[in-house]
Amino acid sequence: MTRAWVANGLSRDLPAGVVMHGAWHGQDLAIWRSASGQIAAWKDRCQHRGMRLSHGFVRGETLSCIYHGWVYGTSGACGRIPAHPGLVPPSAIRAEAFACCEKDGVIWVAPAGTEGDVPDLAGLHPVRSLTVEAAGIEAPGLTGMEILQGSVMIAGQTVALGLVLQSLAAGRTAVHALCGGGGDVVAVSRWLEDLRRRLERGVAA
Amino acid sequence: MILYDYVLSASCYKVRLMAALLGVRLDHVAVDFHPGREHRGLAFRALNPAGTIPVLVDGDLVLTESTAMLVYLAHGTAWMGGDTAVAQAQVQGWLAFAARLGASLGMARLHDMLLYAADIAAVRRDGVACLRQMEAHLVERRFAGAIWLVGDGPSIADIACFPSVMLAPDGGVSLDDYPSVRLWTRAVRSLAGFIEMPGIHRLHELKPAPEAV
Ligand code: FES
Numbered sequence: 425m426t427r428a429w430v431a432n433g434l435s436r437d438l439p440a441g442v443v444m445h446g447a448w449h450g451q452d453l454a455i456w457r458s459a460s461g462q463i464a465a466w467k468d469r470c471q472h473r474g475m476r477l478s479h480g481f482v483r484g485e486t487l488s489c490i491y492h493g494w495v496y497g498t499s500g501a502c503g504r505i506p507a508h509p510g511l512v513p514p515s516a517i518r519a520e521a522f523a524c525c526e527k528d529g530v531i532w533v534a535p536a537g538t539e540g541d542v543p544d545l546a547g548l549h550p551v552r553s554l555t556v557e558a559a560g561i562e563a564p565g566l567t568g569m570e571i572l573q574g575s576v577m578i579a580g581q582t583v584a585l586g587l588v589l590q591s592l593a594a595g596r597t598a599v600h601a602l603c604g605g606g607g608d609v610v611a612v613s614r615w616l617e618d619l620r621r622r623l624e625r626g627v628a629a
Numbered sequence: 630m631i632l633y634d635y636v637l638s639a640s641c642y643k644v645r646l647m648a649a650l651l652g653v654r655l656d657h658v659a660v661d662f663h664p665g666r667e668h669r670g671l672a673f674r675a676l677n678p679a680g681t682i683p684v685l686v687d688g689d690l691v692l693t694e695s696t697a698m699l700v701y702l703a704h705g706t707a708w709m710g711g712d713t714a715v716a717q718a719q720v721q722g723w724l725a726f727a728a729r730l731g732a733s734l735g736m737a738r739l740h741d742m743l744l745y746a747a748d749i750a751a752v753r754r755d756g757v758a759c760l761r762q763m764e765a766h767l768v769e770r771r772f773a774g775a776i777w778l779v780g781d782g783p784s785i786a787d788i789a790c791f792p793s794v795m796l797a798p799d800g801g802v803s804l805d806d807y808p809s810v811r812l813w814t815r816a817v818r819s820l821a822g823f824i825e826m827p828g829i830h831r832l833h834e835l836k837p838a839p840e841a842v
Binding site for chain 1: 764
């Protein structure tokens with residue numbers, strides 16, 4: 425089943441004025457945050473010559489393509505073509521927008537028009553994202569799951585943990601990790617490093 | 630001070646960048662590294678028997694290791710990373726780590742760009758291991774409200790590691806998987822006096838948009 429909402433990282437890793445690469449079921453995306461904090465996710469393709477918009481840069485409330493500098497506003501509409509400064513770009517020139525929202529410190533994307541049903545991780549706080557060279561977390565009862573939640577013993581403390589899994593190309597998985605309030609984030613980060621080593625050795629967690 | 634220099638070399642750029650950030654003027658002698666292989670010729674070997682670039686000459690002093698050049702340029706400034714035992718040891722750790730970056734990500738780039746012989750899968754794998762180690766470190770630095778590899782400000786540790794990391798995509802290794810490393814590269818590129826090299830661009834957003842003509 426193709427899930428609509430796909431986690432694409434943590435809000436803390438995308439500060440204002442930054443663009444990053446993302447993906448929705450194999451479709452490359454540019455995800456960016458404007459100076460005022462507005463977030464947007466678009467197909468990672470400039471309408472001019474197809475350059476990756478994730479290689480571009482954010483200036484104020486706009487994303488500029490690195491190649492010839494076409495400037496797109498947060499709505500996706502191209503507002504300026506530097507080679508033709510007198511021209512108001514036709515409204516048909518716009519980036520292909522995806523739905524993009526943030527909840528509990530996680531960035532989620534879905535096709536434009538997708539409504540509701542953003543997974544709930546209330547009570548958990550973002551820790552970090554890391555990529556595992558393994559397709560999903562294969563453990564009894566967990567195969568194919570998208571969000572793993574539970575309590576784990578970490579450095580002598582019981583920590584509430586949420587792991588949001590994002591399947592990437594080539595059998596890789598991004599793990600976006602959250603933990604309960606009061607959890608020692610350094611200890612959780614090190615636990616995640618250890619989890620990755622185990623998973624990549626083929627040992628179930 | 631004379632820098633024997635090659636524009637596409639990550640190690641030469643490391644020294645150019647440090648000098649630019651410090652406001653130190655260097656005279657440059659261009660070495661025909663590729664395709665001329667001038668660095669392997671007899672004349673160059675007389676200067677540096679190892680046949681490597683960069684070489685920094687200041688009077689009688691001849692330095693042939695880029696990290697040593699960073700120390701020479703930054704001596705007596707905050708760029709040394711602080712004078713506690715812990716800070717100095719950590720800086721030395723990252724200078725050694727920079728050599729691992731060069732042997733992995735740097736070699737992958739030389740393989741892809743200049744057709745160097747290398748076990749490309751192995752050097753990329755080593756490069757990924759380095760990036761993961763850096764990411765884990767920078768994640769913890771960010772938890773502590775910091776972004777630099779050592780201490781509260783940028784140091785030679787950051788400059789030593791920056792070029793190979795930033796050029797990783799030239800060797801077929803993406804930085805997409807390392808959000809904290811990416812934010813750290815932005816911090817380096819935000820420094821006053823930052824200079825570019827082919828493959829490493831400045832943050833265009835730091836300058837206002839050119840006016841319409
Ligand atoms: S490809 Fe984007 S502006 Fe030309």
